[in-house]
Amino acid sequence: MYINDVNLPPLVVAQSGESYDTRINKNQWVEVLVDCPGIAKEGTTEQKEEEQEEKLYTYRLPAGLEVKPGDILSVPFGRQQVGGIAIRLLAQPPANLAPEKIRDVEDVIHSKFFRESYWQLLERVSHYYYTPFIQVIRTALPPGLLGRSQSRLRLKRENIPNGANEFLSFPAREIIKILQSQADGDYSFKFLRRQIKGFDRAKKQLIQRGWVETYIELPRYSRPQTKPIVTLTVSVPPIDLSKRQREILQVLRRHGGELWLNDFLQICNTTTATLKKLEEQGCIVIQQREILRSENGPTVAADQPKSLNAAQFQALSTIKEVKGYATLLLHGVTGSGKTEIYLQAIAPLLAQGKSALVLVPEIGLTPQLTDRFRARFGNKINVYHSALSGGERYDTWRQMLTGEPQIVIGTRSAVFAPLPNLGLIILDEEHDNSFKQDSPIPTYHARTVAQWRAELENCPLVLGSATPSLESWVRVRVRGSGQGGQEGVNSPPTPHTPSHYLSLPERIHSRPLPTVEIVDMRQELQQGNRSIFSRSLQDALQQLKQQNQQGILFIHRRGHSTFVSCRNCGYVLECPHCDVSLAYHQTEAEGPQILRCHYCNYARSHPRNCPECSSPYLKFFGSGTQRVAQELTKQFPDLRFIRFDSDTTRTKGAHRTLLTQFANGEADLLIGTQMLTKGLDLPQVTLVGVVAADGLLYLSDYRASERAFQTLAQVAGRAGRGEEPGRVIVQTYTPEHPVIEAVQKHDYESFTTTELEQRQALNYPPYGRLILLRLSSVDPMEVQNAAQVIAAALPQQEGLDILGPAPANILRVANRYRWQILLKFAPDALPELPDWEKVRELCPKSVSLTIDIDPINMM
DNA sequence: AGCACGCCGACT
């Protein structure tokens, strides 16, 4: 069983069909896991909570309200209303609790939601990631279900004398100013407190004067949205109808006897009064019917299953043959047709009444994938990700609970999609780091959670990638090497995880992988080429236009690649809140020049002169997308290009628009960053250029090589996916680097072998495990002290390495100073892990502490 | 989060 068993009693789950009728009168009380306020702060902050947080509160059931374990409730807590989960019913109130303290359950928000296996999944997440259970529930539920009331402040204009503000304190005047700026003079405490320092004190003054009043707004829940619908109730219209009325009924009949009211009005060009009359005459009824708001992609032409090559067929058969839980690693080179396998593996499941879950790194980046699923399965597709509006998310969530066989495509959080009848989980591009959540807690990895989920639902999990993560590789491919990275500690060990390795070594239609040419930029410079483009790349770009083909330019832009500095005194413009230089942006071609911090989003205009020496020679350096774009315009004036980066894809649907433009041949070249690596399928692209690979190679953590290989191999894989063969040009100052060599030879396996040897020697994942303690505070000394105190208190023992405390790579971000402690240990040695509650106690309140389990982002 | 309770320093 679990090592760190918490006090939380198991959920007494209602079995379907079980009747409560005989006991309902006896169970007048319910124990509730309350979503206590103060527990879930935004960002990484989290404080001592576990003991009191997992505590259950007892409420009385008012007459007529039926509650079952697992129901989502709204209960009074202090002076506010909060959400909670019913854990179990009681026939008697606890003896040690004064009866007058017990309050009534307010309402049932949603019932029959948690099933046994789903509850167990959340429990495992809570244990493994050391996260309070209620917070895990919160991660799993769509926002707006666990409601919370809000304290608000309202202006009482009638009490305010004219022009008598001088006697007020400064913050009080500020409050009045802000409230008066809005017509209703009404804001939440939360908002005002953020805007005004000393808000609470000033609020008191104003209440005493009677100039403002406070009130509590009840929680706003997402509710099913309804729309009036008109239904035909008679087959033969009564004879006493007018000609017009008969006409209208005829229209309704032609539409299958049912139409949305607003559509109906438009089609018949009639009014509600007319329809009301018909309703009175008993010919039709007008009712409210629930509508499910869901993101509808563009309608796409239906398509048919494509024929498979031998390797694809083999892989598909293996997936279909698997009964129950197994992990299958689908290792297919770029362009090998993994998506077609997913589609054909899912098709028979739907016929069996089961559903499938497809997890992808970022939905916005892969409109093509969703389109292909839509083309094959039509409206059986539901898209679920955090960019959906609250209503859309809520409705999609309700739609999943119906149990209709369907396919949910979603990002990280969709691993918690409440599909009751799961037949298959697919995690596409499984190596991608966006499956890991850095903050807030739980700091879960969707791959790890998917593994548990597949096990609990007893269904297969397919991990797909052209460049599998070393974790998955070791788990599936390297036998007898321990239990791999993610298992162990306080998650129940999975004894014999059945696993399969499925390989697609060739591209579909026997298309060759692109040739990869490595260009040594040092030689270019020696030979007098000072352009950011090598002669090879210049030639290739020239040919692109002539041969009417398309290309991609990849730029690795991170950190210092586009800083602004003074050519006279060397001054570099830095972020006032973070220890990084500001990056140069230009929103439109001739638009304003903005300097932006990539860490805290601080922005300022580009100063004309150097703030230090007033020199006008203040210029930006580095090769961001903009710089490359400028160079291109200069050197290849007739090459049409599209920039594809966070500047140009900020708006909703921009990805799709830009990609469609490109696919329609409105440009010759796509220039962009990381986004280009994620599964784009653009058949016309024959050329891929990597402007400078070096920025990728020398990042200071143990995963740098793996990440660099994955990124480069994925970009390279965008070339030659159509009829024409592809060509890749990688520019670098270190052509002898092993990653570069592996990319050139498309040699995943030998790269992996060497990389794994190093990981094993240093006991890094996937062999050893890591836990990262992140500390941050506005006070530089307090964090440092806290980090030292905590590090000193950690248990010293064989098999547990404590690295640090050390300042984070970038010490200060958004005015907070950051320190880290890294714990490294061998999972098979199972060292005694620290008592995290004790650790949290050592951490002063002013310092926030996040425990990141299996961290990936170490910055 | 919001509020009560309680402990110290500055002022009537």
Added chain:
DNA sequence: GTCGGCGTGCTC
């Protein structure tokens, strides 16, 4: 003596 700062603990 009292007012009011904020540190601590509780909310069924």
